[in-house]
Amino acid sequence: MARICPVASHGHRGLIVRILIADDNPVFQSVLRVMLTNWDYSVVGACDGKEAWQILRAEGAPRLAILDWMMPGLDGIEVCRLARAEFGRSVYILILTAKTQSEDLVEAMQAGADDYVTKPLKSQELRIRLAAARRILDLEDRLTLALGQAASAPRVGHELSPSISSGV
Numbered sequence: 001m002a003r004i005c006p007v008a009s010h011g012h013r014g015l016i017v018r019i020l021i022a023d024d025n026p027v028f029q030s031v032l033r034v035m036l037t038n039w040d041y042s043v044v045g046a047c048d049g050k051e052a053w054q055i056l057r058a059e060g061a062p063r064l065a066i067l068d069w070m071m072p073g074l075d076g077i078e079v080c081r082l083a084r085a086e087f088g089r090s091v092y093i094l095i096l097t098a099k100t101q102s103e104d105l106v107e108a109m110q111a112g113a114d115d116y117v118t119k120p121l122k123s124q125e126l127r128i129r130l131a132a133a134r135r136i137l138d139l140e141d142r143l144t145l146a147l148g149q150a151a152s153a154p155r156v157g158h159e160l161s162p163s164i165s166s167g168v
Contacts, residue, residue: 017134018042018062022052022079023096024071028119032066035123039130049074056083056091063090064133066117069097069108077111084112089140092133096121 019041023029026047033043044062046052050073055061065083067076074082080093094115095108108116114136115129 016040016042017064018044019130020044020046020052020055020062020065020067022046022049022065022071022076023068024048025068032121035126039127041130048072049076049079052076052079053082057086061091063137064092064094064130066094066096069095069099069104077108077113080108080111080113089114092137094129094133 017040019036021029021032021036021043022045023032024047029045029047033045036043044055046055049067049071052065052067052071053074056065056079065079067079069076076095076097080095083091083093092114093112094117095113096117096119097104097108098119100118105116114133117126117129
């Protein structure tokens with residue numbers, strides 16, 4: 001079942017987006033947390049895939065997630081598959097990995113990942129990819145809202161007459 005939660009809220013420095021980072025390397029997670037916080041993200045951290053999955057299933061979970069591929073318990077690919085099965089595309093998932101082969105990219109995307117970034121991480125590349133993720137989530141929210149409003153709006157006008165609909 002798809003979840004619709006706000007992508008962002010307003011904070012003292014502007015628009016704040018909640019993001020999950022799941023990585024079993026505490027040093028890398030700390031560096032990533034500082035970087036994301038400096039870019040106005042509100043970071044929720046997980047040390048393994050099981051914890052990441054629990055966070056994603058919780059009420060008000062972040063809709064943007066960076067998952068390390070190789071983690072104890074559940075790996076990032078398994079978390080991605082679980083999220084797709086339960087939430088559809090309502091969570092944007094970026095897989096972060098040291099794997100660099102094209103078949104690894106294919107495996108991640110087939111598992112449902114929205115994007116794929118390799119380590120060592122290039123900060124400006126990640127920043128641009130996250131900006132694209134935010135745009136996609138925002139557009140999906142707007143589309144869902146518009147479709148909901150269109151479905152609940154009263155019908156105005158009449159059915160097309162047979163002569164108009166048949167092109168006469």
